[in-house]
Amino acid sequence: MNSFWIILFHTYLNKLKSKSFIITTILTVVIVLGLTNINNIINLFDKSGGKETVAVLDETGRLYEPFKQQITAINKDIKLTNYNGSDKEAEKDVEAGDFDALIQLRFNEERLPEATYKAMSIADSSLFTDLQTGLQQLKTMQSATKINLTEAQLQKLYEPAAFEKVALEKNAKSEEELNQARGLVYILLFIIYFSVIMYANMIAMEVATEKSSRVMEILISSVSPIKQMFAKIFGIGLLSLTQLAVFLIVGYYSLTSNMESLKDGFWGVYGFGDVPIGTIVYAIVFFILGYFLYATLAAFLGSLVSRIEDVQQMITPMTLMVVAGFMIAMFGLGKPDAPFITITSFIPFFTPMIMFLRVGMLSIPIWEAMLGIAVLIGTIVGLAIFGARVYRGGVLMYGKSNSFKDIKKALQLTKNE
Template identity: 35%
Template sequence: MNNFWTIVGHTASSRLKTKSFVISTIITMVLIIGIVNIGTIIDLFSGDDEGSTQNIAVVDESDGATEIAEALAAPPEDEEAYIYQLINQPLDTVIEEARDGEYDGVVQLTGTTETLNATFYGENNGMAMDVQQEVQRLKEGYMTSELDIDEAQLAAVYQPIGFEQMSLEDGEATESAGMGIEANITVFAVAYVLFFIIITYSTMIATEVATEKSSRVMELIVSSVNPIVQMFAKLTGIGLTAFINIVTILVAGIIGIYVGGNTISDFLSSDFIDITLIGYGLIVLFLGYFLFGGIAAMLGALVSRTEDVQQAVQPLIYLAMIGFFIVTFGMSNAEAAFVKVASYIPFFTPQLIVLRIGSGTIEVWEIALLLVILAISAVIVNLVAARVYKGGVLMHGKFSFKNGIKQALVLSKKEK
């Protein structure tokens, strides 16, 4: 065990002390702090004045809901973000004026007071949600004050208004992306971190092994340390480096939160973070690292020159990229059959299980099954990789995946 921890410490420290690691860590921390405060940065560089109001035209085509339209267009008591103007012109004319920049949006009211419908014409999803809430509030207030409320009428008061958002340009319906963005932020962030960590550190493992082989240091190490012990020590050492990298990201995130004038509790309770999802992300990150890392160590043992490392790890990079692309396309339809099927492929499981959990399209038993499959796959891969590694570190010559594995297995049996 002394040899194991000696190699772990040497592997981790040699990576942590490199200039590239220090510089990349600092850059990453700065980027994380910037991302956490992206809204403040955008406001800082935008040309809009803080507290500026936006004009929304109101076109009343309702049947008896004039009071609500007038209340909507009443002068605000306090300074508000929106000023509503009741316009007695045809809808097409008002929309054309909005396209010319006279208004920031248009609200069309139709239906009766009880069945009020509001259609918002504009591109701003946040504005559309605010308009919907304001019209709903005015309807509820009007009906509550005017009616002698009974049970049926109370149900009518709280009946949500029909609401639709239309594009100013083509008049076609648009889907509000506000809630979708909030729901996908954690999924995308966790999937990207998984992709970045797995690819970066898998390549690092292969490079570490190949470097020692090319400098003949490996021959000295093998003579005093069991190759299998050496392999798992390197996986652990570089995994420790990855852990420290993750910690720096978390620290940068915390700094960014406080720089923005918020607290950790405020950030964790917001719609932009899901602690449960991050917890699952850490689990699959651990399993995914050893799955990809075991293969990377095996491939590094088959390489005699550092120049061949990129060629050797290309299949791993392609697998991780495919998983990331599936996550990207699957965000709009996580229930698609190809997403479900791909999530059972161990190389795609780490990223796709996060997607499916975040979208709420997976049962608890299926989460457990996918984690068990991933864990078993990681164990099997590392057992096979250890045998290949044991023989591969003794090989020299041109890299060949198929022939190299055969030759490594033969040498491994001879070394028993």
């Protein structure tokens, strides 16, 4: 058993100290810090302090003030200026950078407001949308005045209809609980997706690298291939937990330190504080099982190739399965109770993400979650047994080897041992 732990910690420490791991970790930490400080970064490069200036050319002489009131109610960061020059002069000021945009107000044939929006680029849809919304509200108010509607009648007309949602299913989640669960599930799905792809690929590359350097010939003479495979799986698993811990710690403290809205704590602000502890437990369970499922698959696929450049071709089908599971899960965020989602949650290679989605979003019977876990465990055990046999023969195969037909060849080598 000592040889197992030696290989496990050798794999872990070797990868931990590698330049690629250190650079990847540092770059990811920089990205996390950038995302959690995005408002500060934007303000640093935004000379206007986040405010947008718009020149208003009021051809009627009566629309500027009511239009300004509507825009102020919609977005206080939009600064309107009543422009007294001609439209050509206003356009030159926009081109010179004095204003972000120009809006020309006038009456149409029915004496209702209309406008023309001009800017250097119309790619900023948010500014245009706010201005358009303000103009629409102004037009609505003036239309109501023409038909003698009072302000109270107008408010009544646009008052949203009461529409209450009631779930008849026993123990069904409320809308607030669903929104909380959706946020948590969304984040954890990304963690599961990227972790499985990144670390499963790392295992396959590790095995292929050792084969290409002929280190494997030395190892198999002293340690059984099965011990090697599982030592590498656990070693990379330990590495993944280390890296994820760094990302989560840095991300958490950066968010709580730089965003005023997070002064009461990250989990509380985003509504995660009320998420049942069972959902968190399921997330951990499905993450670990998903990792072992794809890690085992990656290990024996990596053992079939002798050149590092062949690894990606060999593990591409595995990567596509992870991507397919993730895309189905993204669809399921909007319709978690769809029959298609229910069926695919019991397909082993999709279960880690889709069954967790259902557990987080729905109040499913506990036996369904347990069945999903049992399916995963059974698949991992079966894959481990089969994978160990392929791995035992695969590590002895050299030369051009990048076809799934090589699995049969690896199994024959195992029998001949």
